[in-house]
Each structure stands twice: as C-alpha cells, then as structure tokens.
Amino acid sequence: MYTAKGAKTWFIPDGYIPEKSSGELTSHESVCVLNTSGAAARLRFTIYFEDRDPLAGIEVAVPGRRTMHIRTSSLGRDGMSIPVGVPYAIEVESDIPVIVQYSRLDATQSENALMSVMAYPLH
Amino acid sequence: MYTAKGAKTWFIPDGYIPEKSSGELTSHESVCVLNTSGAAARLRFTIYFEDRDPLAGIEVAVPGRRTMHIRTSSLGRDGMSIPVGVPYAIEVESDIPVIVQYSRLDATQSENALMSVMAYPLH
Amino acid sequence: MYTAKGAKTWFIPDGYIPEKSSGELTSHESVCVLNTSGAAARLRFTIYFEDRDPLAGIEVAVPGRRTMHIRTSSLGRDGMSIPVGVPYAIEVESDIPVIVQYSRLDATQSENALMSVMAYPLH
Amino acid sequence: MYTAKGAKTWFIPDGYIPEKSSGELTSHESVCVLNTSGAAARLRFTIYFEDRDPLAGIEVAVPGRRTMHIRTSSLGRDGMSIPVGVPYAIEVESDIPVIVQYSRLDATQSENALMSVMAYPLH
Numbered sequence: 001m002y003t004a005k006g007a008k009t010w011f012i013p014d015g016y017i018p019e020k021s022s023g024e025l026t027s028h029e030s031v032c033v034l035n036t037s038g039a040a041a042r043l044r045f046t047i048y049f050e051d052r053d054p055l056a057g058i059e060v061a062v063p064g065r066r067t068m069h070i071r072t073s074s075l076g077r078d079g080m081s082i083p084v085g086v087p088y089a090i091e092v093e094s095d096i097p098v099i100v101q102y103s104r105l106d107a108t109q110s111e112n113a114l115m116s117v118m119a120y121p122l123h
Numbered sequence: 124m125y126t127a128k129g130a131k132t133w134f135i136p137d138g139y140i141p142e143k144s145s146g147e148l149t150s151h152e153s154v155c156v157l158n159t160s161g162a163a164a165r166l167r168f169t170i171y172f173e174d175r176d177p178l179a180g181i182e183v184a185v186p187g188r189r190t191m192h193i194r195t196s197s198l199g200r201d202g203m204s205i206p207v208g209v210p211y212a213i214e215v216e217s218d219i220p221v222i223v224q225y226s227r228l229d230a231t232q233s234e235n236a237l238m239s240v241m242a243y244p245l246h
Numbered sequence: 247m248y249t250a251k252g253a254k255t256w257f258i259p260d261g262y263i264p265e266k267s268s269g270e271l272t273s274h275e276s277v278c279v280l281n282t283s284g285a286a287a288r289l290r291f292t293i294y295f296e297d298r299d300p301l302a303g304i305e306v307a308v309p310g311r312r313t314m315h316i317r318t319s320s321l322g323r324d325g326m327s328i329p330v331g332v333p334y335a336i337e338v339e340s341d342i343p344v345i346v347q348y349s350r351l352d353a354t355q356s357e358n359a360l361m362s363v364m365a366y367p368l369h
Numbered sequence: 370m371y372t373a374k375g376a377k378t379w380f381i382p383d384g385y386i387p388e389k390s391s392g393e394l395t396s397h398e399s400v401c402v403l404n405t406s407g408a409a410a411r412l413r414f415t416i417y418f419e420d421r422d423p424l425a426g427i428e429v430a431v432p433g434r435r436t437m438h439i440r441t442s443s444l445g446r447d448g449m450s451i452p453v454g455v456p457y458a459i460e461v462e463s464d465i466p467v468i469v470q471y472s473r474l475d476a477t478q479s480e481n482a483l484m485s486v487m488a489y490p491l492h
Contacts, residue, residue, distance in 0.1 A: 005368055006257065011129065013190055013224040014155035014239060025354060032260035034294055034335040048157055048190045067259055067294045067335035089157040089190035089222075099335075099366050101259040105359075106237055108148060113228075113482075114352055114361040115237040116260060120222050120244075121366075122128055134375065136436055136470040137401035137485060171403055171436045212403040212436035212468075229483055231394060236359075236474075238483040243468050243490075245374055251491055252380065271477060278383035280417055280458040313382055313417045313458035345458075345489050347382040351482075360475055360484040362383060367489075 002065060004037035006099035007121035012090040014117075015047070017072060019085040020108045027107045029072040031090065031119075034099040038064045041098050045075055046091040047082055055080055062098065092119065125188060127160035129222035130244035135213040137240075138170070140195060142208040143231045150230045152195040154213065154242075157222045161187045164221050168198055169214040170205055178203055185221065215242065248311060250283035252345035253367035258336040260363075261293070263318060265331040266354045273353045275318040277336065277365075280345040284310045287340045291321055293328055294335040301326055308344065338365065371434060373406035375468035376490035381459040383486075384416070386441060388454040389477045396476045398441040400459065400488075403468045407433045410463045414444055416451055417458040424449055431467065461488065 018027035035041040045058040058077045062068045072082055072090070082088060092100055103116040141150035158164040168181040181200045185191045195205055195213070205211060215223055226239040264273035281287045291304040304323045308314045318328055318336070328334060338346055349362040387396035404410045414427040427446045431437045441451055441459070451457060461469055472485040 005255070006366065009128070011157055011159075011222040013157040013222050014153065014192065014226050015190075016192075030260065030333075032333070032335065034257055034259040034337075036257075036294075036337065048159075048188065050189060050191055054188055065294065065300055066296060067261075067333065068296055069260065069262075069333035087153075087155070087190065087192035089155065091157075091159065099257040099259050101363060101366075103260050103361065104237065104239075106235065108235065112352065112354065112359050113235050113237040114350065114359040115226060115239040116350075116361040116363050117224060117239050117241050118363050118366050120129065120224075120241050132374070134403055134405075134468040136403040136468050137399065137438065137472050138436075139438075171405075171434065173435060173437055177434055210399075210401070210436065210438035212401065214403075214405065227483065227485075229481065231481065236481050236483040238472060238485040240470060240485050240487050243375065243470075243487050251378070252489065276383065276456075278456070278458065280380055280382040280460075282380075282417075282460065311417065311423055312419060313384075313456065314419055315383065315385075315456035345380040345382050347486060347489075349383050349484060358475065358477065358482050360473065360482040362473075362484040362486050364486050364489050 002036060002038040004096040006097040008094050008097055009122035010092045010100040010119035012102045012119050015088040015090050017082060017084040018106045018108050025105060025107045025112050029104045031070045032101045033062050034067045035062045035064055037096055040064055042095045044093045048089040050087055125159060125161040127219040129220040131217050131220055132245035133215045133223040133242035135225045135242045138211040138213050140207040141229045141231050148228060148230045148235050150228060152227045153192045155192045155224045156185050157190045158185045158187055160219055163187055165218045167216045171212040173210055248282060248284040250342040252343040254340050254343055255368035256338045256346040256365035258348040258365045261334040261336050263330045264352045264354050271351060271353045271358050273351060275350045276315045278315045278347045279308050280313045281308045281310055283342055286310055287342050287344050290339045292337040296333055371405060371407040373465040375466040377463050377466055378491035379461045379469040379488035381471045381488045384457040384459050386451060386453040387475050387477050394474060394476045394481050396474060398473045399438045401438045401470045402431050403436045404431045404433055406465055409433055410465050410467050413462045415460040419456055
C-alpha cells in the first residue's frame with residue numbers, strides 16, 4: 001500500500017505565460033504534481049484573473065506512483081484556455097493528497113530565466 | 124459561498140527594486156495576491172528599511188474571486204513610495220485570509236533574471 | 247549533544263536534468279541536505295517518472311554536523327540513473343530529521359538560469 | 370508595542386558564494402532578516418560544510434522595526450569567513466522571532482541569474 005502524501009488544495013498566486021520566446025527554449029510554465037499513492041489523483045484547476053470571473057472546473061488525472069509536469073498552456077475547458085501575457089492565479093484541488101510545485105521558464109530574451117516555488121498548501 | 128483561504132499576515136524580507144533596466148523588459152517586483160473569497164480583501168502594507176522607520180498604512184483592496192499582481196513601485200502613501208536601489212522588506216496584513224507570492228524580474232542586464240518565493244505566513 | 251532538526255520526509259515534484267550545457271558552467275541540479283545532528287543521516291531516494299514505475303531504494307549517507315550538496319546525476323542504483331531531458335520528481339526519506347533544499351542551474355544557453363525551492367516536508 | 374513575528378531558528382541548506390563575477394553586478398548571497406519587534410534581535414550564525422567542522426558563533430544584531438540584508442561574505446569570526454566556491458549551509462538562531470529569506474545573485478556570466486527561497490523555520 002502506498003500512502004497519498006501532501007495536501008488536497010494548493011495555491012499559486014503568480015501565474016503568467018510570457019508572450020514571447022527567442023533562442024533555443026520556449027517560454028512556459030509547469031504545474032508539477034507528485035502523486036505518491038497507488039491510485040490516480042483527480043485534480044480540478046480554478047484559474048483566477050484580475051478583471052473577470054474565474055475559469056473553473058478544469059480536470060486533470062495524475063496516475064498513481066507518478067509525477068506529471070503539466071504545461072499551463074494545456075489547461076482549458078470548453079474551448080477556453082489561459083491567455084498569454086495576462087496575470088492570473090491557480091488553485092489546484094485534488095481528491096487525495098498530492099504535492100505541487102510551480103516553475104516558469106521565461107525565454108523572452110534569448111537567454112532564459114527560471115523561477116520556481118512550492119505551491120502554498122491549505123491545511 | 125466562497126471561503127477565504129490562506130492567512131491574514133504575510134512577510135517578504137527581501138524586497139529590492141532594481142535601479143536599471145535594459146533590453147525588452149523593465150525591472151520590477153510584484154506582490155501577487157489571491158483572494159478566493161466572495162468579498163473584497165482590504166490589505167495594509169508596511170515597508171521596513173535598514174536605516175529608517177517603517178512606511179506603514181499603505182492600503183490596497185483586492186476584489187473577491189480575483190487575483191491582483193501589485194507592482195511594488197505603485198505602493199505609496201502621502202507622496203512617499205519605495206525608493207529604488209534600496210534593500211527593504213514587506214509586511215502584508217489583510218482583513219480576511221489571502222495567499223501572497225512575491226516575484227522579481229531583474230533586467231539590469233539585457234537578459235533578464237527571475238526569482239520568486241511564496242511569502243511567509245503568520246499562523 | 248546536537249539535535250537532529252527538520253523533517254524525515256521531503257518532496258520535490260519538479261526534477262529535470264537539462265540536456266545541454268554551454269558557456270562556463272554545466273547544467274545540473276543539487277539536492278542540498280543539512281544534517282545538524284551529531285550522527286550520520288541515512289537517506290533513501292525514490293525517483294518518480296511520468297511514464298514508468300519509480301526508481302526506489304537509492305541510498306546516500308550524510309555525516310553528522312555536515313551539509314551535502316548531492317548532484318542528481320550522481321543518484322543511481324544497479325546501473326540505473328536519472329535520464330536527462332525527462333520530467334521526474336524526488337522523494338527523500340531520512341532515518342533522522344534533516345533539512346532539504348533543491349536548486350537547478352540551467353546552462354542550456356550560454357548565460358545561466360537559476361531556480362531554488364525548499365523541498366516540501368511531510369509532518 | 371510591536372510584536373516579534375516569525376521563528377527563532379531558520380535553515381538554508383544551499384549556500385554557495387560564486388567565485389567569479391562579470392558584467393555590471395557582483396555575485397553575492399544575502400540573508401535577509403526582518404525584525405518586526407520594537408527591540409533588537411541578536412542572531413547567531415552557524416556555517417556547515419561538507420568536509421570540515423562547522424564555523425559557529427558568528428553574531429549579528431538586527432535593530433527593532435528594521436530589515437537587514439546581510440551579505441554572506443561579511444559573515445565571520447576570529448579572521449575566519451566563508452570561502453568562495455565551496456558548498457555550505459546556514460543555521461540562523463535568534464533570541465526573538467524574526468523572518469529570514471535567502472537570495473543569490475550569480476554573475477559568473479555577464480548576464481546575471483537570481484534565486485531566492487524563504488529559509489526553513491524550526492517550529
């Protein structure tokens with residue numbers, strides 16, 4: 001038996017998909033999820049904006065004993081996705097505990113810049 | 124009903140607004156706030172310095188179900204703002220729980236550098 | 247007597263060894279461990295992937311009153327190691343409390359990019 | 370009355386002073402301390418290494434209602450300081466609660482790289 005570890009709700013206030021890329025790498029963000037349990041974790045993402053209602057109900061499944069590094073550009077529902085160049089925030093809810101980290105590669109300039117934070121867990 | 128999540132007090136010891144920018148992007152810091160509740164959050168910022176008394180009582184409102192990515196250069200009161208090129212620290216107090224992340228883009232050189240931390244919550 | 251401080255289990259969801267290096271520095275990741283106790287800490291690493299079963303049972307000892315900055319490229323067992331260019335995640339279990347931080351230097355471009363997070367502790 | 374907030378003991382496992390600098394900025398690390406109380410905080414630093422005994426008993430005072438961004442290259446005792454180009458770790462103990470963040474600017478290449486973490490608090 002493998003135990004589910006971590007927390008069920010995580011927050012990332014600073015979401016931003018850079019508009020431009022240059023050089024060898026492409027600007028992107030990843031929401032990196034680790035599911036230590038033996039069963040799949042069912043995630044629901046809510047995307048918050050500065051000037052409009054949240055985009056809720058985006059579902060992603062992470063298999064048991066696996067990690068998944070989810071590109072934020074892949075998140076969407078009913079043809080709606082996260083626009084580039086717009087400040088936003090992320091809430092991740094899971095049916096079982098998981099661990100969530102957020103990283104951004106900014107390749108606006110030809111030399112890339114990196115940032116990463118552990119998401120903030122709700123206890 | 125949407126619940127307010129996070130904490131009411133957050134700290135960022137390493138504040139610094141770079142003096143210079145070059146290349147395509149402008150050096151800046153953002154205090155990124157997520158308010159998951161249905162009502163506005165009223166924030167009060169206190170700015171601490173190395174060599175003078177704090178600048179207290181800067182107020183910002185973050186609407187319910189919204190994020191706000193606040194440029195530190197926009198923070199001020201009575202004509203006082205945060206000087207560039209000076210080490211400082213930030214305390215954020217909110218009347219309801221919110222989540223706070225801090226990010227800095229340093230574009231002193233033409234290629235930018237990024238850093239980000241989840242602010243430290245008071246429990 | 248020196249006390250063991252920190253936690254016994256730590257997680258890093260965003261592991262990635264860049265495939266390329268250029269310029270003066272080499273792309274690498276470090277799992278930085280601090281053992282404040284007077285006795286050695288016995289660590290066991292489990293490496294999680296997106297598309298295959300975990301690589302478990304990698305053992306590393308950190309002497310008492312010492313830090314060790316462990317290159318992830320050095321982690322392996324029975325001839326298996328962490329492949330480059332593949333998203334993965336790390337679980338570190340220790341027999342006594344330690345403190346764990348993760349950092350990555352990406353030198354894909356000639357100018358390097360840095361990111362660092364405190365690993366997420368299980369309490 | 371101003372309350373002391375945060376924790377009395379903090380850890381930073383990944384310390385490293387880059388050997389080189391080029392371009393406009395100098396490679397350095399900062400241990401950024403915020404003291405929200407009305408009285409001075411008396412800090413004691415212990416520096417841990419990979420291959421030798423710790424360097425303990427380095428004292429720094431942070432005045433009340435102030436932040437101090439301490440360069441690690443300034444830390445020392447009895448003529449001993451932290452060598453450049455060597456992996457190390459930091460323990461900060463304070464007589465009253467403070468908040469501690471760690472940041473590194475790496476200017477080995479002419480374009481700088483930044484990383485920052487909130488130090489890990491002992492509760």
